[in-house]
Amino acid sequence: MNGEPRRPDIAHDLVERAQAARRFREHLTRGRLSAEEQQWGAHQERANSGVLRRVMGQHGWPGRSLVGEEGAEAAWWLALHADHEPPFQRLALRMLTDAVERGEATIQQWAHLHDRCQVVAAPQLYGTQYRQDPDGQVVRLPVETPENLDARRATVGLPPAAVAHDSLRRRYATGPHDGTDADPPDIADPVAPAVLVGSSA
DSSP: OOSOOSOHHHHHHHHHHHHHHHHHHHHHHTTOOOHHHHHHHHHHHHHHHHHHHHHHHHHSSOOHHHHHHHHHHHHHHHHHTOTTOHHHHHHHHHHHHHHHHTTSSOHHHHHHHHHHHHTTTSOBSSOOEEEEOTTSOEEEOOBSSGGGHHHHHHHTTOOOHHHHHHHHHHHHHSSOOOSOOOSOOOOOEEOSSSEEEEOOO
């Protein structure tokens, strides 16, 4: 979608919030945060959800025409990591579904958020959600009919599950992250004793 976003101010706020949240999650995943820093990060995540909820209430899903590609990606990322508020995540998924149909968001974003909402109570469909166990190993969460997983992933433009899993394993096997890699931002969530992570594609 060409042209400037209608609300660059909202885009800027969403992008700044998502960038700060990514840095927090990266440090959290690598065990670099004190209890106080973790508490502060959790507070910021709730504030981020509140901001996104307000934007959605006023404008609908913040898609490409409203906030541009980068802002739309940031909005999706904030919704994806709002695990502390499942009803809000489900609302975001419904609004994102409509946004995809209007060309305001990508079907890959929808697939990730769909899985994120589903893993709370049932096997996921697209295999985008993983957990990181206490030893740092990345393990895919249960998937519905795993023998059909790659076929389902193909319908929403995702690469084969083995490719995504290998990319995610490499990411978490490396040293400290410097924030410069180009993979989609699916960093970890604090879920004891394991850590929930999203796939890299």
